[in-house]
Amino acid sequence: MFIFATSTVRRSSDRFHLSQSSQRWGWQWCCRALRTRRGIASISVRSAARSLWASAAPSPNSSPSGASGTVAENMESASGTDEVDQRIPVSILTGFLGSGKSTLLNRILKTKHGKRYAVIENEFGEVGIDDELVKNHIRLEGGDELFEMNNGCLCCTVRSDLVRILRRLLTRTTKYDGILIETTGMADPTPVIQTFFLDETLADFLRLDGVITVVDAKHLQMHLDPKHGVRRETVEQIAFADRLLLNKIDLVSSAERRNAQETLRRLNATAPIIPCVRAEVPIEELLNMRAFDLDRITERDPFFLAMDESSENGDHQHEHEHEHEHGEHDHIHDHSITSVGILEPGELDVDRLNEWLSNFLSERGEDIFRMKGILSIHGTDRRYIFQGVHMLFESMPSEPWGTDPRVNRLVFIGRNLDRAAITEAFRTCLRSET
């Protein structure tokens, strides 16, 4: 359960300060920035898919959790005796950086649905933050489990990790009602989807239930603008969706919302579009929906299930922020988009931090796709969770430091980031006596 503190860092005009009353920042504009820049701001197609579509007799409540033995053993013994597709449903949560995927994930995990999920998280960025964010917001109670895959893009270098984790899940005696995979905000979902068709073992025991794409209504048009270098990822994530959550509609006018809906419809003709705030959507509209339709995908891309051997084995190792290909699916991350991670012990002077962030975002807000971290703020014994998307940011108190070393963990993801300058500027916000 998330623990609220009695004091918090609040932002008023363009300053942070400590307040005893407010429990949490709301989204805040970087006011100075707003004043100065308004716009700131292979193989052949396998028969792996065969069993999938042939045997699927929809049963929304079917779950393999009742029996004992490994998932694989139970599925084996059930096969041939039952028309019901007993495979474990897998949902892919995707969406651009900062769109609200973790918010959705936390909502799903918090909802009392009586189900047990295995959660697989993949994070883009040098310093892993998401595990803390998920764990800080909710204790993984009731048997839910979290697996992390940091420092790699699920669509490439750590794809073999994904296969390994999924296979391991199948050998466990713990029964899951579903598996949730949160991709990085920079991921092309193609290879993740392919995994469930190209790996025969996985295809026998897992079924891809659907791709849920969370869209940031505020920044959609900006991300589609080719000049920002992330149009490809944004388009792919939307095009593959079986459900489109048009999130953050609290931040846009009704005209902007209509415009966003029209844009989504142009990019994806069939997925229901669900406008929402903080991913508040009935879970039953998202999970176990049996929405994934391979035909729709292959109609769009006849080579969807074609990929080369090296990609299948996941052994095309290379650094991130690079070019690489997946068979017919050229997938190129813009070289200029990188992450800068900061790991600094000490306590931050909130005024200095405020001043630096205000100046930094007023100049670079358009290029900063994402900022997130756990901060150690002088004057409070609690960790502060810091979240930012372009010029918007919020912070909230989290768990006490206790006897843990007070270490700031922060990651910036954006274009043309100057590592030395960012690190140096951050250090100047630390109190010297700490």
Ligand SMILES: Nc1nc2c(ncn2[C@@H]2O[C@H](COP(=O)(O)OP(=O)(O)OP(=O)(O)O)[C@@H](O)[C@H]2O)c(=O)[nH]1
């Ligand atoms: N105003 C507003 N803020 C939102 C909404 N949904 C999420 N946020 C905030 O947006 C920020 C990013 O949300 P996350 O759920 O962490 O986004 P994400 O897609 O998981 O981000 P990454 O995976 O790190 O790229 C957080 O500060 C959220 O609190 C919304 O509907 N309205």
